[in-house]
Structure formats: C-alpha cells, structure tokens
Amino acid sequence: MPPDLGPEDFDELQRLPITNRDQSCAFCGGDRPRFVHPLARDRIAFRVFGKGWTLPTFWTVCDQCEASIEGGNDAKLRSRMTDRGTDEELAQASLTAFRAADLGPSTLIDAVE
Numbered sequence: 001m002p003p004d005l006g007p008e009d010f011d012e013l014q015r016l017p018i019t020n021r022d023q024s025c026a027f028c029g030g031d032r033p034r035f036v037h038p039l040a041r042d043r044i045a046f047r048v049f050g051k052g053w054t055l056p057t058f059w060t061v062c063d064q065c066e067a068s069i070e071g072g073n074d075a076k077l078r079s080r081m082t083d084r085g086t087d088e089e090l091a092q093a094s095l096t097a098f099r100a101a102d103l104g105p106s107t108l109i110d111a112v113e
C-alpha cells in the first residue's frame with residue numbers, strides 16, 4: 001500500500017485507489033482527482049526511442065481531463081502533459097498506450113481531511 005494510505009483509501013486486492021487521498025491527476029497533476037481508470041495489465045508496456053516503458057496499472061484523472069478523455073480531445077491531454085515537462089513524443093506514446101489499455105473510469109470517493 002502506498003505510504004499514508006489506509007485500507008479505506010486503497011483496495012490492496014485490486015491494487016486500485018478507493019478515495020482520492022494523496023492522488024493527483026495523471027495528465028495535469030491537479031489535486032483531488034475524481035476518477036480512476038484501471039488499465040489492462042497486458043497492454044501497459046510500450047516503446048519510445050527504442051526504449052521500453054510501462055504505464056502505472058491505474059491512472060487517476062480530474063474532472064477537466066476526464067472530459068477531454070471522453071471527448072477524444074487528445075491534443076488537450078497531450079498539452080497538459082507536456083506543460084508539466086513530459087517530452088512530446090513520450091506524452092503521445094503514453095496517451096496512445098493509455099487509450100489502448102483503458103478499462104474505463106470509476107468514481108473516487110472524495111477524501112475529507
């Protein structure tokens with residue numbers, strides 16, 4: 001279990017967060033993401049620049065980025081990633097891999113301090 005998270009925050013069996021405590025949006029880095037997208041384990045590996053990469057087994061996503069995922073607005077998602085310093089080619093490859101592996105969103109419980 002990630003540090004500082006209790007059993008009410010993280011499902012050990014599924015390896016998925018239940019609440020948004022200590023999570024941030026995988027695209028823009030925003031706090032308190034509202035959704036979690038589990039990814040198909042057999043589809044999270046991809047190659048960029050001849051190097052192998054592996055995505056996390058889930059991505060947490062904020063409201064705004066979720067709307068871009070649903071709306072198919074990959075340009076906006078890519079620009080949010082590159083704004084945070086992710087290399088353009090890596091952002092594109094990650095996004096393509098995410099799209100292929102995405103098992104669909106579930107809602108996270110808002111962690112109240």
Ligand SMILES: [Zn+2]
Pocket residue numbers: 025026027028029030061062063064065066
């Ligand atoms: Zn976001």
